[in-house]
Amino acid sequence: MSPILSGTSMTSLLRFATAGSVDDGKSTLVGRLLHDSKSVLSDQLEAVELASRRRGQEAPDLALLTDGLRAEREQGITIDVAYRYFATPRRRFILADTPGHVQYTRNMVTGASTAQLAVVLVDARNGVVEQTRRHAAVAALLRVPHVVLAVNKMDLVDYAEPVFAAIAEEFTAYAASLGVPGITTIPISALAGDNVVTPSANMDWYGGPTVLEHLETVVVDSDPSEDPARLPVQCVIRPQTAEHPDYRGYAGQIASGVLRVGDRMTVLPSGLTSTIEGIDALGEPVDSAWFPQSVTVRLADDLDISRGDVIAPAGSAPVPxxxxxxxxxxxxxxxxxxxxxxxxxxxxxxxxxxxxxxxxxxxxxxxxxxxxxxxxxxxxxxxxxxxxxxxxxxxxxxxxxxxxxxxxxxxxxxxxxxxxxxGAAFASPVTVETPADDDGWDF
Incomplete structure (x- = not known):
């Protein structure tokens, strides 16, 4: 039906976001992932090594791999979520690197809105702090299916298992109370590379996966093509050509589900119904189309449809x-x-x-x-x-x-x-009088 694959096939894609408080080592973690998975170009690594030597550091500071965009944010650049693309032999990744400052928590909404997994970083010395709880709450509200707690800087607490266990227990209880469905906890040292890409020799008490191993193997079991079909109309196409004098198509990107020729559909919010007479994808007629394809749908009846309307199956359409x-x-x-x-x-x-x-x-x-x-x-x-x-x-x-x-x-x-x-639940129905005015907004 749909080419979207679950599991860990060669073509599978995982979108994930990173979040953490300031100085929890998030930049170093991202840099370590890119470096140790061999996703850094040689000239990039040379630039990092040169910048590190200028700072008096013997080893490359992997945090510098992401510090460029962070500096741009401090200069007022509007793009404040950095996206990284990398791949391993097992999976492709799109990483949304969100800022850690509390005043930029809102930017995590942007980075995590399409994420299938969120990595929440915690400093082992500080444990779960307010910003950690805030990030967990945002992940829960955005229905991110999987959350990884990466307890970083374990080298600064002598790789002590009780420290990790206490933080993991506190965070897991908090995230579970928010309704987070899948929680994985991993002790790491991003600076030393422990349990990021390769297993740590300093934490033999931990038998779980490394961060990269978990990212490569986590099952992405949410396939939007299995949801009820939704096609938000972006524009109405009427070419007015001699070959197609009566062509009328409704173009847009399928938000979820599968559309098939012959399906009975409802147009929202009007409630008018018709049948799919044809589907055009990339200029060619097809029998079916699915999320996230961009298509043009032709209906059997001439209906009053415009940009902003939603075409949905007649039996599973939301009530406007x-x-x-x-x-x-x-x-x-x-x-x-x-x-x-x-x-x-x-x-x-x-x-x-x-x-x-x-x-x-x-x-x-x-x-x-x-x-x-x-x-x-x-x-x-x-x-x-x-x-x-x-x-x-x-x-x-x-x-x-x-x-x-x-x-x-x-x-x-x-x-x-x-x-x-x-669809947020309210404790009781809320009734509020709308103040009367004459500015055209009283409805």
């Missing part, structure tokens, strides 16, 4: 609604408050919306909900109620990370305010 209840991570320095007028972007559709209420904010220390916080500031995780001007066909985020997510955008300058995950 103007009321959105969600868990969000606030990304902007400007606080989010009830009554704010925003734009909500879901797949290819952008509509006006009003923040009706912020019922609670998550307290990371004990995972309690702080009721009625009044606002969310940068890096806050909370629950919101949003009313949109037009119905939206959102899936629950727990069922689909692609069609269950959305962004809140500042209508004045287009900046991203908040990343949202639809």
């Amino acid at each position: 609604s103007q009321d959105v209840e969600a868990t969000v991570c606030h990304l902007h320095d400007r606080p989010l408050k009830p009554g704010d007028r925003v734009l909500l972007k879901h797949t290819t559709r952008t509509v006006k919306a009003i923040v009706k209420d912020i019922p609670s904010r998550l307290t990371l220390d004990d995972l309690s909900q702080h009721p009625a916080p009044g606002e969310l500031v940068a890096n806050d995780i909370g629950r919101v109620v949003v009313r949109t001007a037009e119905p939206l066909a959102l899936d629950a985020y727990a069922e689909s990370r692609r069609t269950g997510s959305f962004l809140l955008i500042d209508p004045a300058d287009g900046s991203t305010l908040t990343a949202g995950m639809a």
